[in-house]
Amino acid sequence: MFRFLKRFLVGTPLPTHASGHQRLGNLVALAVFASDALSSTAYATEEILWVFDEAGGARWFHLAGLTLAVLVLLVILVLSYGQTIAAYPKGGGSYIVAKENLGRVPSLVAGAALLIDYTLTAAVSVAAGIAAIVSALPALREHRIALAAAVLLVIVIMNLRGVKESGRLFAVPTYAFIASMVVLAVWGFVRIPFFGVDPEVVKGTVSPVLPAAAGGWLLMRAFASGCSALTGVEAISDGVPAFRPPEADNAKKTLAAMGVILGIMFLGVSALALVYHAHPSHHETVLSQIARQVFGSSPLYYVIQTSTALILILAANTAFADFPRLASFMAKDGYLPRQLANQGDRLAYSNGIVVLGVLSWLVIAMFGGQVHSIIPLYAVGVFLSFTISQSAMVAHWSKRRAEEPKWRRQVAINLTGAIATGLVLAVVIATKFTHGAWLVCGAIPVMAFWFTRVHRHYVSASKQLKLDAVPPPRTLKHTVIIPVAGIHKGVLTAVEYARSLTSHVRAVTVRIDDAQTARLEEEWKTWAPDVPLIVLDSPYRSLIEPLVEFLDKVEAEDKDDLVTVVVAEFVPRRLWHRLLHNQTALILNAALSVRPNIVVTTVRIPLDD
Numbered sequence: 284m285f286r287f288l289k290r291f292l293v294g295t296p297l298p299t300h301a302s303g304h305q306r307l308g309n310l311v312a313l314a315v316f317a318s319d320a321l322s323s324t325a326y327a328t329e330e331i332l333w334v335f336d337e338a339g340g341a342r343w344f345h346l347a348g349l350t351l352a353v354l355v356l357l358v359i360l361v362l363s364y365g366q367t368i369a370a371y372p373k374g375g376g377s378y379i380v381a382k383e384n385l386g387r388v389p390s391l392v393a394g395a396a397l398l399i400d401y402t403l404t405a406a407v408s409v410a411a412g413i414a415a416i417v418s419a420l421p422a423l424r425e426h427r428i429a430l431a432a433a434v435l436l437v438i439v440i441m442n443l444r445g446v447k448e449s450g451r452l453f454a455v456p457t458y459a460f461i462a463s464m465v466v467l468a469v470w471g472f473v474r475i476p477f478f479g480v481d482p483e484v485v486k487g488t489v490s491p492v493l494p495a496a497a498g499g500w501l502l503m504r505a506f507a508s509g510c511s512a513l514t515g516v517e518a519i520s521d522g523v524p525a526f527r528p529p530e531a532d533n534a535k536k537t538l539a540a541m542g543v544i545l546g547i548m549f550l551g552v553s554a555l556a557l558v559y560h561a562h563p564s565h566h567e568t569v570l571s572q573i574a575r576q577v578f579g580s581s582p583l584y585y586v587i588q589t590s591t592a593l594i595l596i597l598a599a600n601t602a603f604a605d606f607p608r609l610a611s612f613m614a615k616d617g618y619l620p621r622q623l624a625n626q627g628d629r630l631a632y633s634n635g636i637v638v639l640g641v642l643s644w645l646v647i648a649m650f651g652g653q654v655h656s657i658i659p660l661y662a663v664g665v666f667l668s669f670t671i672s673q674s675a676m677v678a679h680w681s682k683r684r685a686e687e688p689k690w691r692r693q694v695a696i697n698l699t700g701a702i703a704t705g706l707v708l709a710v711v712i713a714t715k716f717t718h719g720a721w722l723v724c725g726a727i728p729v730m731a732f733w734f735t736r737v738h739r740h741y742v743s744a745s746k747q748l749k750l751d752a753v754p755p756p757r758t759l760k761h762t763v764i765i766p767v768a769g770i771h772k773g774v775l776t777a778v779e780y781a782r783s784l785t786s787h788v789r790a791v792t793v794r795i796d797d798a799q800t801a802r803l804e805e806e807w808k809t810w811a812p813d814v815p816l817i818v819l820d821s822p823y824r825s826l827i828e829p830l831v832e833f834l835d836k837v838e839a840e841d842k843d844d845l846v847t848v849v850v851a852e853f854v855p856r857r858l859w860h861r862l863l864h865n866q867t868a869l870i871l872n873a874a875l876s877v878r879p880n881i882v883v884t885t886v887r888i889p890l891d892d
Contacts, residue, residue, distance in 0.1 A: 293443045293628060303387040306527040309537050314454035315540035316522050319404050319515030319601035321457065322383050323586035324464070324548040326411050327512035328556050329569040330658055332551040338656045345502065350553040353509045354546050356703055360513060363673050363700030364520045364873070365535050366693055372531035373400045375519035376609055377672035383614075385671070388731070392771045393671040394613050395730035399723055400664035401606035402647060405599040405643035407661055408432050411654045412596030419588040427652035432644055434596050439640040442603045453597045455780075461544060463587050464838070468551040473560070474553035480576065504714040510707055511658055512549050514596070514665045516541075517672065522607045565655075599643065607635025617741040618734040655715055659718040673701035673705040711851065735805060754888040761785040762837060765814070765851075766830055766867065767792050769799075769858050770806040773851035773888040780886050781849050790816045791828050826867075831874055838880055847882045855890045 307315060331349055371380060377397055382390035409431050441452060483638050518536045526533040529626045550569065555561070559576050561569040562637040574587040607623070617710035627633030650656040678699035684690045712720060763781040767774050767790050790811070794800045800818060807816045819829040836844055850868040855861055868885040875881045 285557070292440050294629075301311065301441065307525050308527055309533050309540075311451055311454050311871065312519075312522075312533070313540060314345070314457035315604050316518045316544075316582050316601055317515070317640050318453065318539065318594060319408065319518060320456050321461065321512070321548065322408060322411070322511045322551050322598035323514055323594055325414050325415070325570050325591050326568070326654060326658075327509055327549060328553045329561075329563050330508035330511050331553075331657060332510050332556065332561065332563045332569060334501065345505070346553055346557055348763030349502070349506050349509050350550060352506060353511055353512055353672035354550065356510065356707065357513055357542060357549075359514070359696075360516045360669065360699050361538060362696050363676070364517060365538055365692070366673065366696055367520045367539065367676055368523055370676065371520070372523055374521060374523050374535075374608070374612075376612070377517065377603075377668040377675070378609060378612060380672050380675040380679065382677040384682070388429065388655075389671055389675070391734045392727060393668050394609065394618070394669070394734065395727045396610055396664040397668040398476070398730070399726060400668060401516070401602040402639060402642045402658060402660045403664065404602040405435070405438075405606075405639060406650075407514075407654060407657050408595050408602070409438075409643065411656060412592045412594075412598075412648050413652060414568055414654055415571065415588055415592035415595055418567045419585060419592075421566070425516035428564050428648050430486065430849055431647045431652055432689045435599070435644050437645040438597070438599055438603060439636055442600065442632055443633055446632070453600050456590065456593035456597050460590040463590040467574060467577060467581070467587055468548075468555065471555050471573065475558065477561070478679060483554070488765075500714070503710050507662060507711040507714045508658065509664055510666070510711065513709070514543070514661060515591050515601050516545075517668065518601045518605050519664075520672075522608060525604070525608075529579075557870065573844060596779035602638060602643070603604050603636055606629045606639045610635040613734070615736045619737060656719070657768050659715040659720050660723050662715065663708070663709045663720050663723040666704050666711055666833065667727070670701055673704060677701060694844040751766045760841060761876050762787045762789070762844055763845065763847045763849055764834065764837065765790045765849050767803070767816075767851075767855055767872070769803060770810055773853060773886070775810060776888060777844050777849045777886045778814055779852040780884075781847075784847065788814050791830065791833060793819045793821045793826050795821060795824055795826070827870055827874055830845045830871070834878075835879060837879070842880070845880055845882070847884055849884050849886055852885045852887050853886045853890055860890075880885070 328350070331346060335345065336509065359360065367380060377393035378390050381393045410427075413427050416430070417427065519534050519541065523530050523534045526537070555573045555577075556569055559573050561572045563569055564572075564578070567575075570591055571588060574584050574668050574688075578587065610619055610623040613619045614621050622634045623632065623638070625632070625634060629702065646657065674697075677694055680687060680690045680697065681694045687693065712724065716724065761784060763779050763784055763790065765774070767783055778788070778790070790807070792800060792803060804816060804818070807814075815832070819833055821829045833855040834846060835846070848871060850871060851860075852868045855863075868883065872883045875883055
């Protein structure tokens with residue numbers, strides 16, 4: 284049943300040589316790697332307005348000025364990451380670039396920042412998508428967490444099917460969202476001379492004046508919030524190997540297309556918010572308010588909301604494309620569990636996909652599905668990885684000055700990117716620290732330290748297992764111990780197996796019930812008289828502790844003695860029947876897992892229904 288369900292949901296396995304056929308064309312790659320950045324236009328303007336709203340309102344030229352500032356930063360990032368793609372055609376994520384140019388510590392910090400960023404990307408995207416749904420269908424507001432779990436499950440399953448297959452599916456909502464935003468912007472401006480703006484549609488009031496006391500601090504906070512529009516810009520440089528050849532050229536074209544589309548859409552939403560006096564609300568998103576004024580309650584309004592919800596939800600796919608890939612790089616270097624480096628049946632990094640699905644849902648549940656509560660955590664990891672990556676590229680071009688005739692121009696571009704993103708990072712930390720950013724600021728060094736501990740373990744294990752020289756031959760004795768509670772076919776099968784290993788076989792039972800133990804001793808004389816039966820007392824009715832103490836004594840008798848514990852285990856065909864039997868083998872394995880000279884062997888006895 285499990286195998287059938289897995290094949291139905293995930294698909295049939297793909298051979299390793301089919302990995303080349305899983306590469307993405309530019310149109311599909313834009314949907315896979317740029318959906319996060321494009322979807323941020325649905326809430327970036329709203330995040331700016333939230334900051335002003337908390338202070339009583341704003342002059343609208345502040346929104347216009349901050350929008351232009353974010354667009355300038357977008358241009359800098361697109362140019363900078365275009366150079367990263369050219370320099371690292373096999374994948375130029377912040378972790379790899381920092382590892383090669385800045386060293387171990389910066390690379391681990393970048394890796395931690397990116398893993399947190401991708402987790403929050405998935406959480407914010409799904410939570411924002413659910414917010415768009417409940418804006419149109421308020422009756423679902425109380426079920427946000429359950430809806431998020433269902434959506435994440437679908438995304439996880441689709442990604443387990445492979446990058447190419449999930450990309451094709453997610454391309455449709457991405458381009459539907461772009462088209463719907465174009466229609467909204469065009470008709471939103473065209474209709475004004477004919478129908479004007481209906482202020483009654485907007486919930487709440489908007490003060491036209493920015494409080495003088497707020498000053499630059501408020502503008503910095505608003506700018507930091509608006510920079511959420513730039514999240515996901517680095518995703519294409521992280522996933523260059525997923526493109527069709529020539530990988531770097533196609534990735535750069537896709538990055539440029541994403542920058543142009545993102546810039547136009549963000550500018551359009553901010554302009555519409557300015558014209559229609561949109562007001563942030565916990566009950567309805569700014570984009571929903573604009574669409575409701577432009578289209579009323581017509582089907583086009585619901586088309587806008589549906590496409591927005593889908594792109595926001597599927598923007599999480601950017602994280603599901605990059606988180607497993609980054610985790611695999613770090614796992615291969617020994618900084619994460621090695622299971623994360625393994626590809627699944629469909630050539631996707633299945634373990635990383637599942638881990639991201641669980642982590643992102645936990646974030647959503649912790650913050651009650653409120654996008655506005657998660658956003659402050661979002662930007663720290665994003666801009667920290669931006670800054671480290673661009674700084675590493677400056678070091679990269681400086682090292683290659685003899686080989687690159689245009690190295691000064693390249694250094695200037697990446698240095699500008701490093702300075703700009705570093706300043707934004709400082710602003711984000713300063714303005715968002717007390718709003719939740721302290722969690723990420725604390726989590727990043729903790730994760731980086733944990734990476735070093737994981738790596739230390741793998742290095743230590745490798746040293747201990749390394750064959751420096753041929754070891755001298757050891758003469759090992761072999762003793763087999765069979766724990767028994769009664770006499771039956773399973774025990775006799777275990778005895779036969781033990782005899783095939785060695786003549787040094789002993790059976791052991793723990794005295795819990797005197798009558799039962801006496802009956803076992805009598806029956807043992809009949810069925811296995813050549814195997815000595817040792818009875819252990821247990822005044823506190825424990826089964827495992829007396830066995831472990833006895834094995835300690837056996838092990839102490841001779842350090843060269845290899846002790847095998849043979850346990851007879853019933854294996855019913857039905858899974859729930861297994862819960863009806865003692866799990867002695869499992870418990871003994873756990874108790875003896877760190878004993879170098881003790882092996883636990885299970886002799887399984889299958890049972891028919």
